[in-house]
Amino acid sequence: MHRPDLITLLPFLAWLPRQNRASVGQDLLVGLTGAILALPQSIAYALIAGLPAEYGLYAAIVPVIVACLWGSSWHLIGGPTAAISIVLFTSVSPLAAPGSADYVGLVLLLTFLAGLFQWLLGLLRFGALVNFVSHSVILGFTLGAAVVIALGQVPNLFGLDLPSQATALQSLLALGGHLREIHWPSLLVALVALAVALLVRRLLPRWPALLLGILAGGALVAALPQWMSGVPLVSAFEGRLPPFSPLQFDLDTLLRLLPAAVACGMLGLVTSLSIARALAGRSQQMLNANLEVRGQGLSNMVGAWFSASLSAGSFTRSALNQQAGAHSPLAGVFSALWVALFTLFGARLIEHIPLPAMAASILLICWGLVDIHGVRALWRVSRSEFLVMSLTFAATLLLELQTAIYAGVLASLFFYLKRTSRPRVQQWREGEDDVLRLEGSIFFGACPYLQHRLQRCEGARVIVEAQQVNFIDYAGVEMLHQEARRLLGQNRSLTLRQARPQVVEELLKLEGPEHCPVLFET
Numbered sequence: 172m173h174r175p176d177l178i179t180l181l182p183f184l185a186w187l188p189r190q191n192r193a194s195v196g197q198d199l200l201v202g203l204t205g206a207i208l209a210l211p212q213s214i215a216y217a218l219i220a221g222l223p224a225e226y227g228l229y230a231a232i233v234p235v236i237v238a239c240l241w242g243s244s245w246h247l248i249g250g251p252t253a254a255i256s257i258v259l260f261t262s263v264s265p266l267a268a269p270g271s272a273d274y275v276g277l278v279l280l281l282t283f284l285a286g287l288f289q290w291l292l293g294l295l296r297f298g299a300l301v302n303f304v305s306h307s308v309i310l311g312f313t314l315g316a317a318v319v320i321a322l323g324q325v326p327n328l329f330g331l332d333l334p335s336q337a338t339a340l341q342s343l344l345a346l347g348g349h350l351r352e353i354h355w356p357s358l359l360v361a362l363v364a365l366a367v368a369l370l371v372r373r374l375l376p377r378w379p380a381l382l383l384g385i386l387a388g389g390a391l392v393a394a395l396p397q398w399m400s401g402v403p404l405v406s407a408f409e410g411r412l413p414p415f416s417p418l419q420f421d422l423d424t425l426l427r428l429l430p431a432a433v434a435c436g437m438l439g440l441v442t443s444l445s446i447a448r449a450l451a452g453r454s455q456q457m458l459n460a461n462l463e464v465r466g467q468g469l470s471n472m473v474g475a476w477f478s479a480s481l482s483a484g485s486f487t488r489s490a491l492n493q494q495a496g497a498h499s500p501l502a503g504v505f506s507a508l509w510v511a512l513f514t515l516f517g518a519r520l521i522e523h524i525p526l527p528a529m530a531a532s533i534l535l536i537c538w539g540l541v542d543i544h545g546v547r548a549l550w551r552v553s554r555s556e557f558l559v560m561s562l563t564f565a566a567t568l569l570l571e572l573q574t575a576i577y578a579g580v581l582a583s584l585f586f587y588l589k590r591t592s593r594p595r596v597q598q599w600r601e602g603e604d605d606v607l608r609l610e611g612s613i614f615f616g617a618c619p620y621l622q623h624r625l626q627r628c629e630g631a632r633v634i635v636e637a638q639q640v641n642f643i644d645y646a647g648v649e650m651l652h653q654e655a656r657r658l659l660g661q662n663r664s665l666t667l668r669q670a671r672p673q674v675v676e677e678l679l680k681l682e683g684p685e686h687c688p689v690l691f692e693t
Contacts, residue, residue: 202505221269242466286471293465315567358628388528410518
């Protein structure tokens with residue numbers, strides 16, 4: 172038996188000793204399946220982030236191992252994601268040329284800062300803070316990110332060499348001025364890759380559609396060298412394990428990257444915890460949210476020193492991991508090790524991948540981000556949440572992506588506060604008494620509305636049925652005392668009926684039980 176403090180430090184000791192030869196063998200095969208899916212995605216996400224292709228593979232190795240061993244979820248697998256990659260690009264590209272050594276250094280520093288933010292949230296048990304980023308914000312951001320990513324890949328699809336733009340609108344305007352310069356062989360390669368991937372998805376859904384589409388595009392270029400000589404290819408790199416990358420901590424740079432790091436950290440946590448909770452519900456697992464937050468943060472803090480850009484949970488890879496029958500987080504560890512083997516021995520294959528074929532696979536990834544069912548459900552259930560989603564989507568297209576996240580969170584909080592500031596009140600007469608049944612908390616935001624409702628009552632007694640009031644703050648206590656004294660001056664009274672003990676206790680604290688103007692009734 173391991174000591175509790177040792178398991179807290181090394182949480183994988185809670186499940187690793189329970190594994191046997193059969194479960195390890197199964198996880199090894201599941202990890203291979205996940206690695207096959209991760210290879211094309213990781214390269215694509217590196218290109219989205221403005222990084223050399225190998226950095227996508229690096230991000231699928233060390234962070235994945237650390238997150239699986241130090242996290243809580245049995246099936247969550249992380250790595251680079253589309254949304255985070257585009258946020259990294261828009262955050263760092265104004266500071267350095269994409270793909271340059273300075274650019275890579277800034278991305279890794281931002282990754283470390285985001286991981287440190289995540290780890291501190293978990294250490295302080297503030298993991299629940301990510302709940303303030305509502306589903307509507309994530310939905311709107313994801314839709315916007317899909318459009319931004321797709322527009323950013325259209326130049327590669329058409330064989331155009333265009334400078335990157337800060338927003339989707341600028342990208343669209345820049346693209347419009349160069350449509351006559353389309354390189355038709357590049358477009359043909361992209362269409363072939365897209366058609367093959369779609370066909371495989373339709374006929375053989377368990378096969379790696381993206382990988383086969385990319386291979387088809389590469390085969391077309393290799394088969395017709397004279398016609399396809401101008402098709403751009405992914406830059407070659409030397410096959411090696413993730414190299415150690417010392418970080419440069421400069422105060423001015425840290426301050427410039429900090430807002431983007433917080434936004435990326437929050438986005439990564441919301442994505443990872445949402446996926447982990449969904450998978451835990453299917454597998455009947457008790458998820459430790461704070462442990463998972465610490466694991467995600469530690470994975471990015473450590474990964475940044477090993478050339479890994481920011482990683483988060485991947486729904487596609489995690490769902491595949493669970494459906495393929497993974498027994499433990501070892502499946503994620505094995506997936507990372509399979510990717511490491513490819514990085515070491517298969518790197519020369521990457522230089523034969525056409526950029527238009529990669530662009531086509533990225534477009535398919537973007538289409539997978541579009542949740543039409545979720546948008547329709549949001550419209551039917553809550554128009555205010557639909558408005559938050561729409562505002563976040565518009566902000567994503569018009570502003571830098573980290574700013575769009577903040578805008579969506581603020582919009583979501585605004586509607587939440589507006590809703591809670593007007594708690595539900597039912598009112599009726601009992602003889603000469605006015606009775607109000609209150610459903611909600613009595614806090615500073617709701618005090619003006621509740622005070623207005625109390626002042627409209629004309630009965631000899633004003634009775635508040637408070638059995639559904641869970642919380643009252645100082646502003647609420649002060650307001651009820653003020654209204655009770657006003658009614659006493661008119662030979663009337665304010666009575667709380669069936670109030671919870673914690674509410675009564677707070678009301679009696681202000682002036683003591685003997686001087687409290689509010690009456691209580693069971």
